[in-house]
Amino acid sequence: MMAADRTVPAVPPSLSAKVVGSFAYLTVRDRLPTILTKVIDTIHRNKNKFFEEYGEEGIRAEKQTIALLSKMRNELLTDKPVLELADELQDTQSWNLYLQRQQDLQGDQDSVSWFKSPWLYVECYMYRRVQEALWLNPPISDYDIFNEGKTQSFFESQQAMMTLCTYSEGVNKNIEELSRNQLLEHFNKLLQVSLWGNKCDLSISAGQDNSQKTSPIDSLNSLQPFILVNDSNMVWAALIAAQRPGQTEKTTAVRVDIVLDNSGFELFTDLVLADFLVSSRLAREVHFHGKCFPWFVSDVTANDFQWTIQQTVAANHKWMSKSGVQWKSHLKEGVWSYHDHPFWTQPHEFCDMEADAPDLYATLQGADLVLFKGDLNYRKLTGDREWAHTVGFNTALRGFAPAPLCSLRTLKANVQVGLQPGQGETLSSQDPDWMTSGKYAVIQFSSSESDRKD
Incomplete structure (x- = not known):
């Protein structure tokens, strides 16, 4: 991290509806x-x-x-x-x-x-x-009022899901023969697919249809210019650095945690990425973190997670069904695991996690890399405050550093840090809604050297 990033500016006020028109x-x-x-x-x-x-x-x-x-x-x-x-x-x-x-x-x-x-x-x-x-009103206490929209979003994105599973099958078939550079190329593609999966958010569209209808792989080149910060090489470097001495190409002890956002197509892209990580032996295990109850319209709960895998197994498409069977076996073998914690459905900034949810903070410290999906996680990472666009991502995290971490986020709220001088102003003049339209994205990485594992 550059020395300039260590000069801590005063913590700005929280974004608030006090500002009329904001x-x-x-x-x-x-x-x-x-x-x-x-x-x-x-x-x-x-x-x-x-x-x-x-x-x-x-x-x-x-x-x-x-x-x-x-x-x-x-x-x-x-x-x-x-x-x-x-x-x-x-x-x-x-x-x-x-x-x-x-x-x-x-x-x-x-x-x-x-x-x-x-x-x-x-x-x-x-x-x-x-x-x-x-x-407060049993017997309907467990009713998921957002389930209809989540289910619809899943089924309306099936064409894109099939395309993704066909791509994934092609990669997995030859995965043993791939060079490190070829692995990096597939990693970057699937990281970006997971990033753009975050466009499918039902809370930003107030519950309107927001499914994925185009081929996710074919769209990547045209979406490239809209990634405002792309630290994917640093994410890759963190994964490679986590390979411990004594490990071989055949074994690894690396753990990746994915803090999930939306169900439907976005969750599907996260599962495809996680499958690639373990199939390529870039990671030994993947821990998924979801919500304890229905949240922000389309966020993943334990039921959504299990249901998505069951639907994938049952899909009337050879490679999609095969993917589902593979995912199910990852769960059965403990290579994948799903976790939730009350902290994810609370309003705290993540810099409070160590004090307010020390057990969760300690859990994340066990990861070699934590991927935070989506806009709400970004708002909590940065405290949802009026930061200047040029303030470093590390600075905005305010000490939150359980492990090397990366935010994969399409912009749907008016907070964005880590930009180059003048970048925010240029975007504002070209596209006044750049921070809230979901059109732009970031792959933003932070690693405090002192918090890296030995």
Whole structure:
């Protein structure tokens, strides 16, 4: 890391809907109420299903859940103070302590409201309150209100998935014979496919169709100019450096962790990348990290993860089905594993992880490389703050360094660091929405030398 990156600027304020006309303001004013309205509609549309499964109890739960969600939507639209959670889930106390922290910072309970608080906090809080509304109303507590959209996105992306599995099969067939340079070429392609898979995000489109319809491999060259920071060679170098002395081409002890974002096509691209890592022996094992409950419309839960692999096994396409069988065996053999933790569905910046979730931080320290997928993870990595574009990525992480890490992210929120002088200004003049359209992307790497394993 360059010496210039070590001069720590003052920590800027959080992005917030306080700034009228900002992307945060428009999100809180327009997009979040739209998502809540869709959630309410989905629950209402499934009224008959709840009745068939649970009788009158199901109807009562549907009504009361909608009443709680409508109340929250009204609080949001009228900028009411944020309320404590009233359920008794494992993270309730942590959320209420976080609210207390915000109130202490603001010095006034009423100042912690939907439009006056950090955008990252209130957006996360909204999804947690959706979970509360369901949890307080058994027997529909476990209902995934985002499942329909996630399922639709998966099936509408099948053509692209088949193309990807056909490519993957071609690579795997000759993988033993590939030179290191050829491995690097395939690695870069699949890393970029995983990067652009992040365009398929249902929360940014407020639940509208956002599936992948073009061939992911064929699109890569035309997308190249839109990668604003490309540290993929540093990611590769970290993987190669992690090969320990005494290992051979046939054995490796390298572990890669992937902190997942969206289900559907994006998750599929992550699985294809993870399969390549273990098939090529660049990694011995891959740990996937997902969400404990439905989150930000399309984020991966344990159910989504298992369902995606089952659907891939059952696909009516030779190479897609073969991929699914291979993935299933990776899980069975422990080469792949899925994990979740309450911290991923909390509003904390990741620089707080070591203090607030030391067990998770210690888990990530066991990895040789951590890939953070998507926009929300980037916002949490950088604290979702008003950083200057030229501030170093390492600086914006504010000490978060459990292992060498990389953000694979298409830009959908107005925070971006690590750019060259003048790069942000040029982009702003050419395309005013460059930070929020999902058209641009980064592969951004950080490794604190002191945190590298021996």
